[in-house]
């Protein structure tokens with residue numbers, strides 16, 4: 001079967017390629033590929049380097065940051081199918097739109113859906129990357145069970161006072177603003193007493209303590225709130241209605257993840273072929289079979305992704321996305337480990353100065369664990385598949 005885009009998509013794709021050929025920063029040529037979290041491999045060590053900020057602003061100014069948005073929000077009113085064409089082309093070139101996804105990926109769609117007019121005015125800067133946002137959902141005792149969050153916000157006249165702790169807050173050390181999910185009614189059932197507040201990260205009483213990944217990069221942090229005063233008008237939506245917004249935020253996060261997951265997996269498998277060739281293992285029957293199996297898995301996942309996308313485009317929910325999220329991250333992890341195996345003793349060397357290919361396979365193996373946790377762990381995705389796809393009862 002041959003699948004091809006229509007005329008409109010072809011023209012759209014040509015325009016996109018012309019733009020990318022002209023404007024893509026050279027830094028991407030070093031290849032933020034495989035399991036890649038781009039910021040981890042930036043030489044400057046900055047979480048959001050200056051060139052990446054300039055790139056995001058360029059995308060916005062040319063209407064290529066979120067093509068489905070109108071021009072004033074960094075888009076060009078593209079259709080859903082054109083958005084897919086866009087995401088695939090970026091992923092194929094291993095080019096990231098941004099080094100900090102919360103602002104454009106989670107905050108903006110949530111504010112457009114639930115925010116008041118004042119809050120909606122924060123969207124252009126979030127999409128252009130002029131404001132860096134972080135998301136304060138997880139806590140030491142509330143991750144998969146997000147509704148168990150305990151950070152407390154108490155109303156005091158025209159402000160809320162926040163006390164508590166968040167953890168794994170990506171970009172907290174560089175963010176100007178945070179979406180903080182807080183408990184505003186401790187007596188209500190746990191899903192019903194949660195609210196969402198917009199908090200400026202330089203407010204007195206906020207302490208950010210960076211946490212390091214296995215790969216040594218520090219991309220997330222613990223965030224402590226001690227008597228942090230926030231104007232009452234910073235609430236998004238209604239008091240105690242924050243759970244509804246969390247569901248929107250997570251859906252926005254997952255909707256585009258599968259394309260990146262599949263393209264990343266394709267790139268990982270191509271990388272395995274290169275390693276096998278370089279190490280003279282490309283004629284080894286067992287290696288050929290293993291890599292062919294991963295290639296087959298990546299191709300099937302792409303086909304399944306298209307199927308889910310078709311339902312999503314027609315307005316139905318796409319539980320396939322849960323499977324895609326779980327499968328692309330788990331197979332990606334296995335593929336990175338296989339890359340280390342193919343490298344023999346070099347597979348144990350993470351130091352970019354001494355390892356083969358800058359220690360890439362080892363470091364990406366470390367990072368690949370994060371992909372199986374962030375945005376909902378594999379076990380949670382399996383629960384969703386069991387209940388919503390297979391119709392099994394809750395355990």
Ligand SMILES: Cc1cc2nc3c(=O)[nH]c(=O)nc-3n(C[C@H](O)[C@H](O)[C@H](O)COP(=O)(O)OP(=O)(O)OC[C@H]3O[C@@H](n4cnc5c(N)ncnc54)[C@H](O)[C@@H]3O)c2cc1C
Pocket residue numbers: 134135136137138139140141142143144145167168169170171220369370371373374375376377378379380383
């Ligand atoms: C790279 C990265 C970036 C992140 N960025 C952010 C961020 O910006 N903001 C933020 O708020 N959070 C962030 N997180 C946190 C992330 O959302 C949580 O780690 C995730 O939801 C899991 O929660 P937890 O770590 O508390 O693990 P837990 O929920 O404590 O789970 C521990 C283990 O138990 C399993 N488990 C839990 N419940 C079940 C169940 N019902 N059935 C079967 N197994 C179960 C889990 O799968 C996991 O293996 C990030 C995480 C990572 C890895």
